[in-house]
Amino acid sequence: MALNLPSKQSPERRRAAEEDVLMREVDDAVRQDQYSDFARRYGKPLVAAVVLGLAAFAGYLYWDSRQEAAMEQRSETLVGALDQLQAGNLDGAVEALAPLEGEGGGAAIQAALVEAGVAMEQGRAEDAAALYGEIAANADAPQLLRDMATVRQVAATFDTIEPAEAVERLQPLAVPGKPFFASAGELLAMAYLEQGKDREAGTLLAAIAKDETQPDGLRSRARQMAGALGVDAIEDVDAVLEDMRAPQGGAGPAQ
Structure with a gap:
């Protein structure tokens, strides 16, 4: 049984194949030169940008961990003050809230509400009204707490x-x-x-x-x-x- 052997390529087809290989090599060389030129021009800025991005991300992670730790600390302070309040130790509750004075955020607002309530319990209506007034005027406080503070401030000063x-x-x-x-x-x-x-x-x-x-x-x-x-x-x-x-x-x- 006869085998069909591939015929020899014609000179034109061989020449076309050689030219195709040559063009690919030229394209590869040009592309490599372009990459090299890009690396020389922009390599250092890109590396610097990557380094800065990583540094910023690391800084955010550090800041976020610090914020979470601070939030946990404020929560523990509030819980400790409420424990003192539940035990009937009003002065101890106010003392426990001292670390939150001057801080912003919800924890400070809640601390001020507790302090105002203690002041009312101790008969210091004027001090309580001042604290309630600060909360009512605090644009950063939730509206619900501002409204509550308004009602309590009016109650504390109703006779005056x-x-x-x-x-x-x-x-x-x-x-x-x-x-x-x-x-x-x-x-x-x-x-x-x-x-x-x-x-x-x-x-x-x-x-x-x-x-x-x-x-x-x-x-x-x-x-x-x-x-x-x-x-x-x-x-x-x-x-x-x-x-x-x-x-x-x-x-x-x-x-």
Whole structure:
């Protein structure tokens, strides 16, 4: 059986192949020269950029670890102060919070709230009001804490400020659905009474009494005050009577 042997290449095809190989070698040489030229021109700046990038990344990792460590330390300081507070050691709680004085961030705001609460507990209403005022005016503090501080500051200074000032500060917060509606509303009602606006006070107290999201004790107090002002705050008479009987165990009259 005959084998088909490859025929010899023609001179033209061999010449074309040799030229193709030569062009590839030339391209490789040109490319290598280009890489060498690029390395000579930009090699050092690129190396410097890489080194600086690595240094910046290492610096960030160091900064992040320091920030995390500082946050843990602040948290431990707050926990220690709260432990002292729970134990009834008010002075110890304030002393434990000393490292957080002058610092920014949420931990410092929480520390100021604790200090203000201690001041109120110790009868230092003026000091407490000053701390609450700082928190209320702190644009970096969460709005919820600023609103709470506003309510507590008004409460701490209620006997010394004009009713009009209390009304101005509390009206934006004494709105149904807002977090401090009931606490701000009670104070606002008291300010209305100081101004002789009994109807406004009674209407606001009735709204608090009808708000089922509020604690039962607070609603009961608001209902009684609204009734005393001539405003009906009772929606379900049977439910109110049941609540009134609850502290006595709900037992009916003896047979």
